[in-house]
Amino acid sequence: MAVPKKKRSKAKKRTHKSLWKRKASFEAQKALSLGKSVLSGRSTFVYPENEDEDDEE
Template sequence: MAVPKKRTSKSKKNSRKANWKKQANLQAKQAFSLAQSVLTGKSKSFIYNSQVDEE
């Protein structure tokens, strides 16, 4: 027979949410940093072709 699960506490829920937001914020910072380095031409680890082939 199906038994309902125990309720997750607010502190555990908030902790998981904070961790998720922290990871998302870190990814956003890294993406922004890479975009800045590509646009300024200082990127060492990203190959970027600045000339667009026009036909």
């Protein structure tokens, strides 16, 4: 039989929400930093080139 969940208090709700937003903000900051690095050409990030796939055919 279905049982309703217990209600989360306002304080816990606000804490949980702020932690979730902080994690999202940190990930967005990392993505932006990586994008800037790749565009500037100074990155050590290695990604496959499409030319290799064309040579195999």
